[in-house]
Amino acid sequence: MRCSLIATNPTDFEVHLFHEGSLYKSYKMFGAHIVRNEGVVGTRFSVWAPHARAVRLVGSFNNWNGKDHPLTKINDQGVWTIFIPENLEGHLYKYEIFTENEQVLLKADPYAFYSELRPRTASIVYSLDGYHWNDKAWQRKKRRKPAYDQPLFIYEVHLGSWKKKEDGSFYSYQEMAEELIPYVVQNGFTHIELLPLIEHPLDRSWGYQGTGYYSATSRYGTPHDFMFFIDQCHQAGIGVILDWVPGHFCKDAHGLYMFDGAPTYEYVNIQDRENPVWGTANFDLGKPEVRSFLISNALFWMEYFHIDGFRVDAVANMLYWPNSHVLHKNPYAVEFLQKLNEAVFSYDPSLLMIAEDSTDWPKVTAPTYEGGLGFNYKWNMGWMNDILTYMEAAPEHRKYLHHKVTFSLLYAYSENFILPFSHDEVVHGKKSLLNKMPGEYEQKFAQLRLLYGYLATHPGKKLLFMGGEFGQFDEWKDLDQLDWMLFDFEMHRKMSVYVKDLIKFYKRHKPLYELDHSPEGFEWIDVHNAEQSIFSFVRKSNKENDILVVVCNFTGTAYHDYKVGVPLLATYKEAFNSDASLYGGCGYINKKPMTALEEPFHGKPYHIEMTIPPFGISVLRPMKKRGERSVDGEEKMRRHVVGRRTR
Incomplete structure (x- = not known):
């Protein structure tokens, strides 16, 4: 347990910012804090109760009797505080609030860092200090790669x-x-x-x-x-x-x-x-x-x-x-x-x-x-x-x-x-x-x-x-x-x-995912086929010609030799199919590559013919020529192995 080197009372500046609505670390001012002040280790409690006539601290350290632990009201806007020259970590506590209409309320601390297990309701004095974090690599990574792309x-x-x-x-x-x-x-x-x-x-x-x-x-x-x-x-x-x-x-x-x-x-x-x-x-x-x-x-x-x-x-x-x-x-x-x-x-x-x-x-x-x-x-x-x-x-x-x-x-x-x-x-x-x-x-x-x-x-x-x-x-x-x-x-x-x-x-x-928030990342192929409930579209990345063709069939009818317009003159390979038997499907997949034909269709300059699975989604990608392959996955491993052999 470490003690905070803070005053036994909230500062005037903290109180001003709180009432202004701009004390964005008010948890350092309010609640229960183990503090060291002038060589004395104690526990400071502060609470905001603007309508209270009086506030007392009750807990396991005083037999739930607050007569000896009244809080002091330090301003007209209802900030109350008390410093007890004792380390009360682990003790239960509540605020005993005397209202303007003669009620006495027992309230948990709005800024408590730890609470009793329900159905019990007391707050617990708890220091959040002392945990050693090991996530620096994660923190660097998330700052280096914003979520958008x-x-x-x-x-x-x-x-x-x-x-x-x-x-x-x-x-x-x-x-x-x-x-x-x-x-x-x-x-x-x-x-x-x-x-x-x-x-x-x-x-x-x-x-x-x-x-x-x-x-x-x-x-x-x-x-x-x-x-x-x-x-x-x-x-x-x-x-x-x-x-x-x-x-x-x-x-x-x-x-x-x-x-x-x-x-x-x-x-x-x-x-x-x-x-x-x-x-x-x-x-x-x-x-x-x-x-x-x-x-x-x-x-x-x-x-x-x-x-x-x-x-x-x-x-x-x-x-x-x-x-x-x-x-x-x-x-x-x-x-x-x-x-x-x-x-x-x-x-x-x-x-x-x-x-x-x-x-x-x-x-x-x-x-x-x-x-x-x-x-x-x-x-x-x-x-x-x-x-x-x-x-x-x-x-x-x-x-x-x-x-x-x-x-x-x-x-x-x-x-x-x-x-x-x-x-x-x-x-x-x-x-x-x-x-x-x-x-x-x-x-x-x-x-x-x-x-x-x-x-x-x-x-x-x-x-x-x-x-x-x-x-x-x-x-x-x-x-x-x-x-x-x-x-x-x-x-x-x-x-x-x-x-x-x-x-x-x-x-x-x-x-x-790379152009999720830009209209340049999406393009309809066929948006009008309501009768068959088939939709097709293109997803794109920042890199030219890095695309995927997506075909969704929302009915239980399978189709063979189905024409789909495509934007590139290339050979397409089915990269993903929800109807694969591995996933419990019927196995209506496209095993062979599909070469685009130079004939316009669906408003695109080329088209392919493919099998459309029932209640299925098929994702196609243009196959890259050998010199255009990206160096990831198996290709990266192949080059690594070849490189080792030639050195």
């Missing part, structure tokens, strides 16, 4: 239900490092996105209704254990994204709600404050102290836990005033989000700031100096809803929903998009992705492979919720682990192989 395939995980022990208990953060990280690496995902891990009282809220924004939930271990998990991810080449909820919070009695007997963190106006859909309270995003609290929280996870990004939950709920039949824009939220993004990118320009926004708000991913909100990514909810509506339709009816596939390309470059198949789509009676697919058993798997193939080849970065990679048949059961016994069944094992190979193929081919 790199592959990004995110695995969304709920730690409490990914895998459980035989007795039903949770794996710890450290045990998850041993179980989850190798699995993610084997599957080829680039990042893990964790459902919220701030302290929360109810398991079934999945962390979206929090009480301890600075406490990594104690369900899985200590904050240092969580640091270890992230460090191990980074050493394995995996980024970590936190699902984060700055819009609303839990109303449990020990939490932020009516913290000092009056609206403190929430809006004063009940219509703006209450969120009846989720049973939560909305943060007052116009209040400077709340902005200091929330923006500091993002920087806190970055500084102490080396988080690589945030998926910001329910942005629409912030952008528009709640409980209104008309969409009224909330200017406080707009300004907050802009200041948030400016602050985090000043700290780490490589950060991923991802908006979960279901609206058509413009410039979500545009810089703030251009009038944008300042995120660098947004979930493409429109694409997700459209393609799932299309896939859930009977194949013979898809021709009437042709626009559900084509529409996304009309706006694909208006924002930097991530294409999400998230937990929200496989819970609450919506069925799993596999079970959304119509038809018989094998047809469901074929269409899911097709859907994943289309996900991988459509412009935009990718996200898949846990269980989707092996075809979880039931929807997500948040109290149970994933159905790992499905690996006993051949089709699920083959689905797992398919997803691994698909992600590997995606990561190896620059046309699938």
Whole structure:
């Protein structure tokens, strides 16, 4: 344990910045800190309670009797503090708040770094110092290679239900490092996105209704254990994204709600404050102290836990005033989000700031100096809803929903998009992705492979919720682990192989990610074949003639000698086919190279003839002449061996 060399009281400058809304490391001022001052080691507690008549500190160190530990109010705006000349690390504590209407409240510390395991609710004095990080190589790499032109395939995980022990208990953060990280690496995902891990009282809220924004939930271990998990991810080449909820919070009695007997963190106006859909309270995003609290929280996870990004939950709920039949824009939220993004990118320009926004708000991913909100990514909810509506339709009816596939390309470059198949789509009676697919058993798997193939080849970065990679048949059961016994069944094992190979193929081919955010990276070949529900298009990289031709067949009919227009006069090789028997398909593949004919078709100067698999996706690439081959994979090895022989 190390002691911070800080004053026994917050400084006037810190207090000024906090009330101004610009103290972006307010976690160093508030909460419980082990400090050394003038040779005395002690513990300083500070809290903001602007409406309180008095505040006392109670805990395991004073028998939960605060009469000898009153906090001193150091300004008229409600900052209270106390210094106890004793190292109280490991002790439980709460604030005993005496309100203006004669109530006495027991509140957990909003800035506590560690909390009791639910259902207990006390805060714990905890020092975050002392962890030795080993992720310098990862930090250098992510700063050297921004995400925009790199592959990004995110695995969304709920730690409490990914895998459980035989007795039903949770794996710890450290045990998850041993179980989850190798699995993610084997599957080829680039990042893990964790459902919220701030302290929360109810398991079934999945962390979206929090009480301890600075406490990594104690369900899985200590904050240092969580640091270890992230460090191990980074050493394995995996980024970590936190699902984060700055819009609303839990109303449990020990939490932020009516913290000092009056609206403190929430809006004063009940219509703006209450969120009846989720049973939560909305943060007052116009209040400077709340902005200091929330923006500091993002920087806190970055500084102490080396988080690589945030998926910001329910942005629409912030952008528009709640409980209104008309969409009224909330200017406080707009300004907050802009200041948030400016602050985090000043700290780490490589950060991923991802908006979960279901609206058509413009410039979500545009810089703030251009009038944008300042995120660098947004979930493409429109694409997700459209393609799932299309896939859930009977194949013979898809021709009437042709626009559900084509529409996304009309706006694909208006924002930097991530294409999400998230937990929200496989819970609450919506069925799993596999079970959304119509038809018989094998047809469901074929269409899911097709859907994943289309996900991988459509412009935009990718996200898949846990269980989707092996075809979880039931929807997500948040109290149970994933159905790992499905690996006993051949089709699920083959689905797992398919997803691994698909992600590997995606990561190896620059046309699938390098120009994700530029219209130069995509070109339709045939967008009009609604009758057969066949779509074909070209993906391109920055390098001239480095292309892939993608053909998707959304019906169960196979076609032979099918003409497809191509942009280059070349011989094409099938590089990927979802219908391969290895993946559980029927084996309608193109074994032989296909030489382009000098005859225009589909508006292209040349065409090839190929086999189109049923419910399948086929990806073709032009074969390079010997002198044009890239020096990777087998070719690189061949040259290395030849070079050794000739030296």
